[in-house]
Amino acid sequence: xxxxxxxxxxxSEVHSAIAKGARRAEEVHACCGADVDCxxxxxxxxxxxxxxxxxxxxxxxxxx
Ligand code: FES
Numbered sequence: 001x002x003x004x005x006x007x008x009x010x011x012s013e014v015h016s017a018i019a020k021g022a023r024r025a026e027e028v029h030a031c032c033g034a035d036v037d038c039x040x041x042x043x044x045x046x047x048x049x050x051x052x053x054x055x056x057x058x059x060x061x062x063x064x
Contacts, residue, residue, distance in 0.1 A: 003048070004041040007034035014045055018052050025049070 001011045009032050017031035025045040029036050036042065 003044055004029070004032075004034070006037035006041070007032065009034060009041070011048065014048050015052065018049055023049070 003009050003011050003014055007029065009029070013032050014028050017028040020031055022028045022031050025042040026036055028045050028049075
């Protein structure tokens with residue numbers, strides 16, 4: 001699934017960027033060799049980062 005239409009960044013590339021240490025949507029773009037253009041993807045990238053963070057910290061899931 002394409003997350004950033006302006007730069008054709010796929011969800012898998014977002015996950016790869018997170019695994020490489022990206023912690024902000026702008027860093028995900030930079031990791032993909034792109035700049036933020038319209039910015040409409042930023043919220044979706046933030047949501048993917050939040051989900052990835054929750055998945056990597058099970059104690060947060062348990063705490064609800
Ligand atoms: S959709 Fe990502 S910058 Fe436009």
